[in-house]
Amino acid sequence: MIAEAKAQTSPRTQDIPRATIRFAGDSGDGMQLTGMQFTKTSAVFGNDVSTLPDFPAEIRAPAGTVYGVSGFQLHFSSSDVFTPGDELDTLVAMNPAALKVNIKDLKNGGLIIANEDGFTEQNLKLAGYAANPLTDGTLDKYTVHPVQMTKATVKACEDVGLIGRDAQRCKNFYALGLVCWLYSRPLKPIIDFIESKFGKNELVRDANLKVFHAGYYFGETAELFQKNYAVKKANLPPGTYREIHGNEALALGLIAASQLSGKPVFYGSYPITPASDILHELARHKEFGVKTFQAEDEIAAVTSAIGAAFGGGLGVTASAGPGIALKAEAMGLATVLELPLIVINVQRGGPSTGLPTKTEQSDLLQVMHGRNGDCPVVVIAPATPSECFDMAIEAVRIAFRSMIPVVFLSDGYIANSAEPWLVPDASKLEPIVVEHATEANGPNGEFLPYLRDGNLSRPWVIPGTPGLMHRIGGLEKADVTGNVSYDPDNHQHMTNIRREKVEKVADHLPEQTVFGDEDGDLALVGWGGTYGQLHEATMSLREAGYKVGHVHIRHLSPFPRNLEQVLRRFRKVVVCELNTGQLRMLIRSKFLIDADGLNKVQGRPFMVGELISAAEKLLKK
């Protein structure tokens, strides 16, 4: 048996420090599952891992077409990794369309493992190839391995009695088996997965196991491959790890915040890519008292969460940019009501429906300013998938402390990427203290719902509390009493207070830190999911002798108190973001710092290489 959780090496095995591979095929080919299983076995083995799924918005686009291609990229390494990798070492292409879409990312001399059976005349035509690229010499600068995966899969399935289309469907496990051999991966985690996933259907389970092993043995015995590779364990801090996606971490963070505060989660949400997985995850955990409400639309999603907050609960809503646009008026209501509310925006390419499955950071100004009236809110953005956990807790802490809406800006890249996560000790998480008013606070024994504390926060009363009945609403209200007021001076005062209240949140925020040089020639400034690429670019630039610091801003409204000082320590500041310059605009207007911009909106993360060359150009200016 080869079912052991250790690397499978042989004398033909060459050690390499890291590798980046991509599985690509039709959206129905199971490439996401294949990639995730490869990730899992690599993580369990002890590599550091970063992933990038890339799938089309269409659920099942016509087979064989370029717009139906689904890909899953991962980077696994014997040292820390921060990105899914720029260039591919290996591309697995299940059909011509997958090859066509992905070949540009394969490095010169890279490996192509192609399912030869998928390169039929019809598929070549669908992908727009006049001749078969596997044989016409156009791929000469790569190493091409055509493998008859479908035939081999069908053959392997015959032995256990699975035939026809059902048999062909198992071919992703053949590819997975082959690549597992190529990179000396332990097989046990995948075998365990197949056994648990298909346990109820013995035929399919046995077929997949058979096919998976067939792929593996093919690599081992066929003379096609001169060698295979091994990537040693990374030196990760000791402890218990699991794999985690951004959306999953966010959902767990909300549940943790609920446990830490004693407030059950109310999650009002309307399905939208790429935020829906948060709803799915939360809906599975009702044993924590989580109440998920799939609303009739985005507006009901946010207003029901406001209703929950008025009731004394933890009101949360989530969407992507189009849905956040619909929630804008209600976010203004929550701002004026001064109720705690968490609004999650998992950003995707825009405007309008845009690129539903692709990542972008172009909703920053939307969440900052996209409401009627002067309507400031708190905005925070995690940098990595696992940070979604900690920052979800922080979002709740801020919202409860300041009675304020907090926008949590995630993005498609963070949401869908996975990384190994050192499982936190639940008993060490800091409780979230919530105080509800229970007694009148006025000088004459009356209750004053807008009497403020040191954070400019107002009392939160649980309906049902005797003697504290009060009314709140969207009309401007007199400070202290909360009664409707059209008084000009009061409106000025309340507008100022709402702004100051946001600014005061900074009293509780950590100071801005810098990775790399604390001062010097260039600050690479970023926020959100570009963290890994900026981090790696900074390491490379410093190795090349430049004095460069990476300033990654997690608190966007308000900014950390020391941000301006930090930025002024650098000769040049360049703000790198996946939009046309939104944070850059905020930094320039707030600090009058002449920041440059490095921007891209292609639905994909930065490449480390493009950041380095752009930074070098700036440094030489």
Place this chain on the structure above:
Amino acid sequence: MTTATEEPRKYTVADFASDQDVRWCPGCGDYSVLAAVKKLLADIGLPPENYAFISGIGCSSRFPYYMNTYGMHSIHGRATAVATGFKITRPDIQTWVITGDGDALSIGGNHTMHLLRRNVDVNVLLFNNQIYGLTKGQYSPTSPKGKKTKSTPMGSLDRPLHPLCIALAAEATFVARTVDMHPKHLQATLKRAAEHRGTSFVEIYQNCNIFNDGALGHAQDRKTRADNVIELEHGKPMIFGKDLNKGIVLDGQHLRAVDVGEGGVPESALLVHDEQAPSGIHNLMARMKWPDLPEPIGVLRAVQEPTYNELMEAQIAAAVEQKGSGDLQKLLSGRSTWTVE
């Protein structure tokens, strides 16, 4: 809180009045509804902190400011959605939604429909004055076709919605109609609404004496209304008229008004109102329109179904039963972990 040994406190109308001046136009139908609701709550005998009033935008939506209970004046059309989140979080608080024809059927039409089909345990009072009052007199989704207003100088082109039909189509479990100027009927209908478990939908004919005075006069005028409306009573034949000598029969697939008694049909031939009948007949009744037919007021439909908030609590209880109370550490560890030494 009241304990068993204390004398239960009696509440008066004054206990439910807030300290805010009521700012509706003098003569507005909203005043009578406010008075009726305060009286009802005083009669029920629960303390003011047990109630929440949640409204949208419009004249009637100022209602919560005038009640000494918990209250929220939310945004246009969304009171039903706010109330849904509130009730799910706080099933223990009796929750009322105050809305109007524009708020509930135009900008908030979607939420109204979904609140009703979910059967969230809240009471909806829809003040129907067939006009936009707060924006100073444009036609509303319940205005009759051809209505001339500032925005429709040549008459509106839209056919009106029938609020009761909308409620029935959305599978509402409690559907009623009453009239602002018929205090006894108003009081009795609100009481039924408060007692119903599930969404209670009450359309209230309400006069806007500034922009649409008398539009619903046929149902409001004490002298003539007996001939123009029919007061529904469960299990009773459908009789109406000042002299109680007219009734409603089902003739094929049509409802018709007929004379009862001498020269007419016997009372036994009349349709007997059944609040729990399949909703098809209720839909026919909801479409009875003056002057062809008397307009029904009272409880059209009342059936018992589990409420959304109860079902949600039950799912949580079932999850705890199956998996035990949530264990955070177990959740964080997930289904599969590995150890780095």
